[in-house]
Amino acid sequence: MKLLRIYRALLTAQLQATAQYRAQAFLYVLFSVIRPIVFLAAWVAVANARGGSVGSFDVADFAGYFIALTLVSHLCMSWFAWEFEQDVAQGNLSPRLLRPLHPIHYAAAANISYKIVTSIGLLPILLLVAVSFHARFQTTLEHLLLFIPSMILAAVLSFLFDWVQASTAFWITRSSQVSFVLGRVSFIFGGQIAPLALLPGVLGTIAYALPFGYMLAVPADILRGGVDPARGLLLVGAQALWVLLFYAALQRVWRAGVREYSAVGA
Amino acid sequence: MPEVRYARIAAIFLRTEIQYAMAYRANFTFGIVRLFIVVGTSIGAALILFQYTDAMNGWTLPQMIALLGVYYLVQGLADLMFMPSVTKLMEQVRLGTLDFVLLKPANSQFLVSTRYVEPTQIASVIVGAAVVALGASRMQPSPALSDALSFALALACGVALVYSLLIAIGTLAFWFVRMDNLLVIFSSLIEAGRFPVDIYPGWLRATLSTLVPIGIAVTVPAQAISGRVDALGLATIVLVGAGSLVFTAWFWRRGLRSYTGASA
Numbered sequence: 001m002k003l004l005r006i007y008r009a010l011l012t013a014q015l016q017a018t019a020q021y022r023a024q025a026f027l028y029v030l031f032s033v034i035r036p037i038v039f040l041a042a043w044v045a046v047a048n049a050r051g052g053s054v055g056s057f058d059v060a061d062f063a064g065y066f067i068a069l070t071l072v073s074h075l076c077m078s079w080f081a082w083e084f085e086q087d088v089a090q091g092n093l094s095p096r097l098l099r100p101l102h103p104i105h106y107a108a109a110a111n112i113s114y115k116i117v118t119s120i121g122l123l124p125i126l127l128l129v130a131v132s133f134h135a136r137f138q139t140t141l142e143h144l145l146l147f148i149p150s151m152i153l154a155a156v157l158s159f160l161f162d163w164v165q166a167s168t169a170f171w172i173t174r175s176s177q178v179s180f181v182l183g184r185v186s187f188i189f190g191g192q193i194a195p196l197a198l199l200p201g202v203l204g205t206i207a208y209a210l211p212f213g214y215m216l217a218v219p220a221d222i223l224r225g226g227v228d229p230a231r232g233l234l235l236v237g238a239q240a241l242w243v244l245l246f247y248a249a250l251q252r253v254w255r256a257g258v259r260e261y262s263a264v265g266a
Numbered sequence: 267m268p269e270v271r272y273a274r275i276a277a278i279f280l281r282t283e284i285q286y287a288m289a290y291r292a293n294f295t296f297g298i299v300r301l302f303i304v305v306g307t308s309i310g311a312a313l314i315l316f317q318y319t320d321a322m323n324g325w326t327l328p329q330m331i332a333l334l335g336v337y338y339l340v341q342g343l344a345d346l347m348f349m350p351s352v353t354k355l356m357e358q359v360r361l362g363t364l365d366f367v368l369l370k371p372a373n374s375q376f377l378v379s380t381r382y383v384e385p386t387q388i389a390s391v392i393v394g395a396a397v398v399a400l401g402a403s404r405m406q407p408s409p410a411l412s413d414a415l416s417f418a419l420a421l422a423c424g425v426a427l428v429y430s431l432l433i434a435i436g437t438l439a440f441w442f443v444r445m446d447n448l449l450v451i452f453s454s455l456i457e458a459g460r461f462p463v464d465i466y467p468g469w470l471r472a473t474l475s476t477l478v479p480i481g482i483a484v485t486v487p488a489q490a491i492s493g494r495v496d497a498l499g500l501a502t503i504v505l506v507g508a509g510s511l512v513f514t515a516w517f518w519r520r521g522l523r524s525y526t527g528a529s530a
Contacts, residue, residue, distance in 0.1 A: 027447055031454030037470065038458050042315055042322065045465040049319040132467060177296055184307045193311040200317045 010109035040066040060136035068220040078162035138225030153239040160246040170257030191217025283383035297386030332401030333488035342390030350382040352436035417491040423507025424483030430510035440521035
């Protein structure tokens with residue numbers, strides 16, 4: 001109950017802070033659709049060269065997938081590691097460690113309020129792309145019911161993953177380099193260049209063994225109705241496992257990191 | 267000879283910035299490692315697409331790799347000098363410190379375009395050129411000398427187009443001060459340059475060929491090295507490239523007249 005009250009206060013404050021920069025936020029959102037559209041167009045060209053389809057995907061399926069992926073990756077965004085490097089290097093973390101509330105709650109509130117404000121701008125753009133590419137969704141009610149937990153787990157997983165990455169800043173000065181490398185791994189294995197089903201050979205297997213797909217491709221596939229519900233349930237279970245794993249990892253890494261932390265001037 | 271003098275000034279700017287960068291050597295090294303990761307994963311993405319086809323909209327794999335090389339070449343050249351300089355220009359307009367640039371006895375447009383350099387991007391230019399060469403070496407038949415010449419010409423014009431766009435955005439700061447958002451738009455749209463502009467739907471193709479000409483700046487040189495460009499296409503990019511340079515020079519002078527300085 002107490003946590004709920006705290007979050008209400010944090011969210012109110014953060015929503016106001018985010019709303020200050022809404023023009024900028026909308027612009028970022030508007031152009032976050034560029035990368036998915038680029039790869040969508042590429043797959044459309046490949047499908048057309050093969051007479052209309054690649055595997056089980058035709059042009060309309062690709063459109064459905066990349067639109068779902070854009071929505072998922074927007075809702076999964078977590079950018080804490082980029083700021084945290086500076087916070088540790090400059091000692092800005094110190095006052096926040098002294099507060100009675102763990103810093104993760106401030107970050108969570110900022111993350112949620114950013115998504116609330118910007119999603120309003122994203123939906124009409126996605127609708128426009130869906131119409132212009134004649135996207136196909138085979139979503140049933142079961143898919144929608146699966147998508148809700150899958151999306152929440154993906155967002156939580158991505159947030160925890162981001163925090164584990166950020167914690168490397170306690171030991172490495174330029175921890176954003178770690179985030180950069182992981183971002184490129186996610187580019188290949190998270191489903192950004194191709195639906196996981198189309199990753200050739202062993203790459204597809206690797207993708208399902210890494211956490212990145214569970215933050216992006218898995219919820220996107222469920223949302224467009226691209227997996228049958230039984231398999232969907234299995235994938236959501238795997239997402240839950242990853243969340244538990246990273247939750248445990250974060251607790252250990254954070255505790256060890258704070259002990260390692262020697263603020264400037266301490 | 268004013269050209270020699272300007273080339274010497276540009277070389278001095280470059281050398282100074284390299285010396286700065288060398289003070290942070292680990293950072294510089296990692297910048298290069300990053301670059302190899304980016305280019306490697308991008309080629310990987312192209313390979314995945316070509317697992318399923320021999321040609322994308324008529325582009326074969328070697329031609330696509332050459333196009334990726336052009337993409338990193340153009341992007342590297344833009345990020346090497348123009349992007350950091352324009353970002354700095356906007357700050358100088360806002361703070362009024364552009365006064366110091368205007369007082370110097372050289373062309374002000376030249377000074378603001380070349381003063382700030384991001385040395386890690388030299389590697390991007392080199393790697394981009396190497397990737398173009400890799401693609402070209404795999405082409406059947408291999409490119410003729412005339413293809414290489416029209417490639418060089420188209421590339422110069424493509425870079426001129428991107429340069430003009432960036433300087434024009436920077437010049438707008440004389441009237442609107444905060445133009446950072448337009449640079450964000452440019453950085454996002456540049457992503458679309460990694461594939462030939464002809465695969466995109468009409469509205470995006472039109473944008474990438476006119477307002478944000480990154481599409482033709484990358485596609486036409488890649489067509490040239492692949493022997494796929496016709497005389498009309500080449501003539502168009504030469505005309506547009508040259509025209510954009512003339513326009514920017516005029517636009518810059520026009521913008522300067524609206525500059526009020528620090529103490530005015």
